[in-house]
Amino acid sequence: MMDMETSTSFHDFLNRMRHPACLDLVRSIKSFIVSFSFYQPKPENDGKKVQDFFLSMEAAIRDHPLWTTASEEDIDCAMEGLEKYIMTKLFSRTFSASPEDDKIDDEISEKIRLLQTFLKPQHLDIPPSLHNEPLWLLAEKELLKMNAFKAPYEKMTSIMSCCRIINNLLLNAAMSEHEPTGADDFLPVLIYITIKANPPKLHSNLKFIKLYRRQEKLTSEAEYYFTNLMSAKSFIVELNAKSLSMEEIEFEESMQAAKLTNKTSSESSYTCQMNQQEKNECSCSKKMDNKLDDPGVLQVLHHGSNYPYMEAKSKELTVGDVDILLSHYKDLAAKHTILCKAISCLSTSEREPLLRHLEKQGAGTLMPVCHSTVGSPQTQLTRHQDN
Amino acid sequence: MGCGSSLPDRDSRLLGRPTSENGGGQDAKNLRVKLVLLGDSGVGKSCIVLRFVRGQFDPTSKVTVGASFLSQTIALQDSTTVKFEIWDTAGQERYAALAPLYYRGAAVAVIVYDITCPESFSKAQYWVKELQKHGSPDIVMALVGNKADLLEKREVAIQDGIDYADKNGMFFIETSAKTADNINELFEEIAKRLPRPPVSSDVASQTAVR
Numbered sequence: 001m002m003d004m005e006t007s008t009s010f011h012d013f014l015n016r017m018r019h020p021a022c023l024d025l026v027r028s029i030k031s032f033i034v035s036f037s038f039y040q041p042k043p044e045n046d047g048k049k050v051q052d053f054f055l056s057m058e059a060a061i062r063d064h065p066l067w068t069t070a071s072e073e074d075i076d077c078a079m080e081g082l083e084k085y086i087m088t089k090l091f092s093r094t095f096s097a098s099p100e101d102d103k104i105d106d107e108i109s110e111k112i113r114l115l116q117t118f119l120k121p122q123h124l125d126i127p128p129s130l131h132n133e134p135l136w137l138l139a140e141k142e143l144l145k146m147n148a149f150k151a152p153y154e155k156m157t158s159i160m161s162c163c164r165i166i167n168n169l170l171l172n173a174a175m176s177e178h179e180p181t182g183a184d185d186f187l188p189v190l191i192y193i194t195i196k197a198n199p200p201k202l203h204s205n206l207k208f209i210k211l212y213r214r215q216e217k218l219t220s221e222a223e224y225y226f227t228n229l230m231s232a233k234s235f236i237v238e239l240n241a242k243s244l245s246m247e248e249i250e251f252e253e254s255m256q257a258a259k260l261t262n263k264t265s266s267e268s269s270y271t272c273q274m275n276q277q278e279k280n281e282c283s284c285s286k287k288m289d290n291k292l293d294d295p296g297v298l299q300v301l302h303h304g305s306n307y308p309y310m311e312a313k314s315k316e317l318t319v320g321d322v323d324i325l326l327s328h329y330k331d332l333a334a335k336h337t338i339l340c341k342a343i344s345c346l347s348t349s350e351r352e353p354l355l356r357h358l359e360k361q362g363a364g365t366l367m368p369v370c371h372s373t374v375g376s377p378q379t380q381l382t383r384h385q386d387n
Numbered sequence: 388m389g390c391g392s393s394l395p396d397r398d399s400r401l402l403g404r405p406t407s408e409n410g411g412g413q414d415a416k417n418l419r420v421k422l423v424l425l426g427d428s429g430v431g432k433s434c435i436v437l438r439f440v441r442g443q444f445d446p447t448s449k450v451t452v453g454a455s456f457l458s459q460t461i462a463l464q465d466s467t468t469v470k471f472e473i474w475d476t477a478g479q480e481r482y483a484a485l486a487p488l489y490y491r492g493a494a495v496a497v498i499v500y501d502i503t504c505p506e507s508f509s510k511a512q513y514w515v516k517e518l519q520k521h522g523s524p525d526i527v528m529a530l531v532g533n534k535a536d537l538l539e540k541r542e543v544a545i546q547d548g549i550d551y552a553d554k555n556g557m558f559f560i561e562t563s564a565k566t567a568d569n570i571n572e573l574f575e576e577i578a579k580r581l582p583r584p585p586v587s588s589d590v591a592s593q594t595a596v597r
Contacts, residue, residue: 125479170454182433183424183455183475187482220472224456227474231485243481 013081021066028057029082033089041097047211050086050094054214057082079214084151087212091150094212096204104203108237112198114258115239119195123244124188129173136189139165140197147200152213155205156222163225166190191232202233415584419470422577423490425514426499427507428478431533434564435499436473439574461578469578471495486514487521495527495577502532502561503540508547515555527580528557531573536563 017026032053036046061067061078070078087094096102121131142162146155166189174181199205206229209218218226241248309317309325317325424432433454440459455475462468476482476489490496496518500511511530518526530552532543545561552559558576562569 167454174454180433180437181454182436183477184428184433184479186455186475187477187485188479220458221456224472224474227488228455231482231488234485234488235482238484 009077010081010084013078013085016066016078019066021064025057025060025064028060029086033086036090036093041093043094043097043207043211046094046097050090050212051215053086054079054083080153083153083212083214087152088150095150095208096201101204101207105201108202108233109198109200111236111239112195113262114255115195115236116198117258117261118254119192119244121192123246124192125245126188126192127173127185129177130169130185130189132169135165135169136193136196139169139193143193143197143199146205152209153217155209156213156218156226159209159225159229160222162193163190163228166193187228187231190228191235194229194232195236206230206233416466417468417470418578418581418584419472420495420581421474421493422471422495422497423474423476423493424497424499425476425486425490425511425518426478426531427501427504427510430478430499430501430504430507431564432478432499433475435497435531435533435562435570435573436475438564438567438570440473459574461574463575463578467583469581471574471577486517490518490522490526492523493526494523494581495529496522497529497531497573497577499531499533500543501534502543502545502548503534503537505542508532508543512551515551515557519555525582527577527582528555529573529577530555530557530559532559532561533564535561535568536565 016022017029036049058075058079061075061082067075067078096105139162142158142165145158145161149155149158163186166186169189170181170185173185194202206226209226235243241251244251309321309328424436426432436457437454440457456473457475458470458472460468460470474489474493476486496514498511498514498518500507502508515528515530518528522528530548532545532548548559548561558580560569560573560576562573564570
């Protein structure tokens with residue numbers, strides 16, 4: 001609904017600007033955009049420049065023959081269109097313009113990644129009546145949209161949608177608990193949602209909205225909810241052992257553990273080694289998946305070139321074969337374990353077709369083994385021999 | 388500047404203040420005012436606002452997103468209207484450091500404590516001091532002792548509230564969000580104390596000279 005409104009008003013704006021009578025307006029807009037490329041980006045100055053330009057354009061639009069009969073809403077629509085046009089054109093120069101912004105964004109994201117590993121709603125004293133995973137998820141999704149938009153207005157819309165969902169949750173709980181609700185409940189939930197969502201470039205997005213959202217629009221309710229997200233960000237940045245309802249020592253240990261886990265998982269994503277596969281089952285499963293799709297693997301299994309005992313009869317075996325058989329067995333058992341782990345990592349919808357595919361390919365030997373837990377050496381040995 | 392006045396030298400100084408500075412209103416007849424609510428969690432900040440907003444239902448006001456931001460317009464006898472935009476804040480100790488983000492630019496601060504809870508009265512005093520140091524210099528402050536219906540559990544004497552407010556040039560009132568006692572009075576009194584923007588440029592230049 002909201003998105004459709006903006007896109008139509010934006011198209012209206014573009015259409016109007018194509019009118020010959022708008023040539024002077026278009027000329028000012030273009031020269032303003034060009035003037036930006038003459039200077040190095042300087043966020044505070046640039047914000048002021050853009051805001052001043054918005055004001056002068058608003059005055060120009062109000063005086064313009066094409067808008068003589070326009071209502072306040074029409075003027076507002078035109079201004080929203082202008083904001084979107086200008087800020088889309090200037091986006092790469094104005095968004096996260098300084099290296100410090102990038103650094104702050106990365107630090108916040110990294111801190112949130114650590115917090116995500118252990119932070120629970122009760123650490124922020126969020127009462128059980130407000131625990132609602134589906135609504136939280138919805139709010140997170142709205143917040144995550146913020147970074148995908150370029151216009152300050154649209155970024156602001158995703159903040160408002162996120163807050164609206166939290167408020168609905170609060171109001172519903174208030175109704176059933178017969179207890180009024182307010183900021184005491186709202187802010188902790190917003191902070192928790194922000195940590196769960198880890199919205200990319202949080203600092204840069206907030207700074208961008210602050211500087212480039214039309215000033216007269218960042219007031220009242222919009223300003224209030226914007227301020228709440230600013231506070232959530234500040235709280236996360238400053239968050240330490242004393243900020244949460246948990247033992248300080250527990251906090252420190254959890255942060256340390258999170259740092260270690262994050263480190264190992266990023267290392268093991270480069271090299272998917274056998275001894276690391278416990279921690280990194282999913283990237284392993286990808287690799288195994290590719291291998292299984294390769295018909296060569298199944299052919300090898302079937303024709304047994306790597307498995308010289310596939311056609312052997314027990315009578316033909318000698319004592320000397322025991323060593324070779326044992327090493328083959330160990331090798332197979334290890335591969336089997338990894339394979340089962342990899343398959344269990346897949347979702348049911350991914351797993352079923354894969355298993356059927358394997359069955360069709362005649363990998364019958366693999367299937368029962370995969371479903372069973374690792375059996376004793378003897379049973380598996382006989383199974384191979386029987387085949 | 389007399390001892391009797393709880394707002395020494397206030398009115399004359401405020402008259403010439405530009406309205407935009409405090410997020411204030413558009414013209415002399417219709418003020419728009421940012422009001423921030425401070426106080427411990429559980430003292431009933433949100434209850435006071437809900438009482439105020441629901442008690443005087445205003446069909447023209449736009450429906451707001453939630454309960455932590457509410458707005459309400461009241462009409463005064465001199466035919467001016469005041470639209471309060473009420474910013475609730477989280478009262479838990481761990482969010483105290485975030486308060487400046489909320490009270491920045493506020494024209495009014497309502498500081499609430501619970502008359503059955505002396506800790507909340509100390510916290511209210513902390514907020515008064517903080518606002519005196521970091522709030523805008525001409526902010527209108529009100530000290531509110533809430534839960535006045537719980538007389539038998541009272542632990543903060545009414546005189547303590549009056550004395551503290553007097554000493555700090557604030558308006559004081561005890562309310563009960565539960566029975567709606569004094570809720571409208573609180574907001575009406577605040578509205579009366581608001582500095583008015585100059586009616587004409589004449590007045591503006593007069594006050595500027597003064």
